[in-house]
Amino acid sequence: YATESCYGLGCDPRNYRAVRRLLRLKGRPQGKGLILISGKLSQLEPYLAPLDAAAREQLAREWPGPVTFLIPAAPRTPAWLTGGRSKLAVRVTAHPDAAGLCDALGMALVSTSANRSGLKPARTHIECLRSFGSGAQVVRGRVGRRRRPSTIRDLETGKIVRP
Numbered sequence: 574y575a576t577e578s579c580y581g582l583g584c585d586p587r588n589y590r591a592v593r594r595l596l597r598l599k600g601r602p603q604g605k606g607l608i609l610i611s612g613k614l615s616q617l618e619p620y621l622a623p624l625d626a627a628a629r630e631q632l633a634r635e636w637p638g639p640v641t642f643l644i645p646a647a648p649r650t651p652a653w654l655t656g657g658r659s660k661l662a663v664r665v666t667a668h669p670d671a672a673g674l675c676d677a678l679g680m681a682l683v684s685t686s687a688n689r690s691g692l693k694p695a696r697t698h699i700e701c702l703r704s705f706g707s708g709a710q711v712v713r714g715r716v717g718r719r720r721r722p723s724t725i726r727d728l729e730t731g732k733i734v735r736p
Contacts, residue, residue, distance in 0.1 A: 575714030577639050577668045578722055579694035580687035580701050582709060592653050592683060598708050600690040606656025608641055609663045611681035612672035617663045620650045628728055636665035637672065641723040643734065664723055670714040686722065
């Protein structure tokens, strides 16, 4: 599916088999952790530790938008999403198709760039089909104008992890 900067590979974050399949398809190690996207904060909250008012205000200033935040994960958040870390990478997407997909499904989605690890991300549905063949169902859409992946920032420290 199309996102702000490229096509994304996604799946149900609660389904370990689906996540494993996505990681195998991409050739990505599980220990790296994954990003969840959503159409609204409420779809991410089951995976996050409770947020205080200041954190909610900061997120409201940035979202929807191209900033992914590292936020303390809820104790029940699976390690296959966090890569075994205490924080989870999450974003409320500004891309209407990606947000609409999450809203239609009623949940957040795992979202990683649609490419085999180390290769350039796909920017069209044709590139996805060439890369993954029948291994992935491609939802046609138009990628946003952003050329770089989302900025990743730690919510607690403000430190930028990926510019």
